[in-house]
Amino acid sequence: MDSIPANRRLWNRISGAYQRRHDPQIGASPRLWGMYSIPDAELGALGDVTGKRVLELGCGAGQWSRSLAAEGATVVGMDLSEAQLAAAAGAMGADRYALVQGAAEQLPFADHAFDLVFCDFGGLSWAPARLAVPQTARVLAPGGRLVFNVAAPWFETCYDEAAERVTTTLQKPYFGLDAIAEDEGATSYQLTYGDWVRVLRGAGLVIDDLIEPRPDAATLNGYNPTDPPDWAHHWPAEMLWVTHKP
Numbered sequence: 001m002d003s004i005p006a007n008r009r010l011w012n013r014i015s016g017a018y019q020r021r022h023d024p025q026i027g028a029s030p031r032l033w034g035m036y037s038i039p040d041a042e043l044g045a046l047g048d049v050t051g052k053r054v055l056e057l058g059c060g061a062g063q064w065s066r067s068l069a070a071e072g073a074t075v076v077g078m079d080l081s082e083a084q085l086a087a088a089a090g091a092m093g094a095d096r097y098a099l100v101q102g103a104a105e106q107l108p109f110a111d112h113a114f115d116l117v118f119c120d121f122g123g124l125s126w127a128p129a130r131l132a133v134p135q136t137a138r139v140l141a142p143g144g145r146l147v148f149n150v151a152a153p154w155f156e157t158c159y160d161e162a163a164e165r166v167t168t169t170l171q172k173p174y175f176g177l178d179a180i181a182e183d184e185g186a187t188s189y190q191l192t193y194g195d196w197v198r199v200l201r202g203a204g205l206v207i208d209d210l211i212e213p214r215p216d217a218a219t220l221n222g223y224n225p226t227d228p229p230d231w232a233h234h235w236p237a238e239m240l241w242v243t244h245k246p
C-alpha cells in the first residue's frame with residue numbers, strides 16, 4: 001500500500017494536463033479501450049450492462065462510467081485522486097452515477113456489491129495486483145465479472161527509457177517486471193503472464209478470455225511514441241483480461 005500517497009499526489013498534479021491532452025481521445029465515443037481507442041464493439045469484452053451494478057476501478061474523468069450509466073447501469077466511479085474525481089464530476093452527463101474516492105488496494109465497498117468490476121489502465125495498472133485483485137473478487141457477486149485492460153509485458157520490456165519510445169528490441173528483463181517507477185515517486189505495476197494467471201486464479205476467479213487488442217496499421221498510439229509507428233499492429237501492446245467469479 002506504500003504507493004497510495006505518491007500515486008494520489010501524482011494524479012492530482014497531472015490531472016488537468018492529462019485531461020486536456022487525452023480526454024478528446026478517451027471520450028471521443030462510448031466504450032473505447034486503451035491506448036489505441038479500439039471499440040468494445042470489436043472486442044466484445046464488456047457485454048450488456050443494462051441494470052447491472054458496475055464499479056469502475058480508477059475511473060479518471062469518468063469517460064467509461066458516463067457511457068455505461070447512459071446505457072442503464074448503476075455505476076460507481078472510484079478513483080484515488082480527488083482532481084480526477086472533480087474532472088469526472090464536471091463531465092457528468094444527464095445519467096448520474098456515484099463518485100467515490102478510494103484505492104484499489106482497499107476497496108470501500110461491501111462484499112458482493114457489484115455485478116461487474118472493470119478498468120482501462122486504471123486501478124489494476126496503479127495498484128499491486130496481489131492486493132487489488134482479491135479485493136475485486138470480494139466485492140463481486142457470484143457470477144459477476146472482472147474485466148480489465150493493462151499494458152502487455154511486450155510493451156514494457158521494449159520501452160526505451162532514454163529514447164522515450166517503444167522499440168523492437170528488448171530493453172529490460174521480462175522477469176522482475178513488477179513495480180515500475182513513475183514520475184515524482186509514483187509507481188505503476190505490471191506482472192508476467194504467468195503471475196497474472198496465478199493472481200487471478202488465486203483470488204478464485206475463472207479466466208474466460210485474454211483479448212490482445214490489435215489496432216490496424218494506421219492507428220497510432222495516443223500516449224507513447226513507438227518505433228515503428230505501427231508497432232502494436234505487429235506485437236501486443238495491451239492485454240484485456242475477461243474473468244468471472246463462479
Ligand SMILES: C[S@@+](CC[C@H](N)C(=O)[O-])C[C@H]1O[C@@H](n2cnc3c(N)ncnc32)[C@H](O)[C@@H]1O
Nearest residue numbers: 011058059060080081084103104121123126127
Ligand atoms: C490512466 S488513468 C485511467 C482512467 C481512464 N481509463 C483513462 O484512461 O484516463 C489512471 C487512473 O488511476 C487512478 N489511480 C491511481 N492509483 C490508483 C489506486 N491505487 N486505486 C484506484 N485508482 C488509482 C488515477 O488517479 C487515474 O485517474
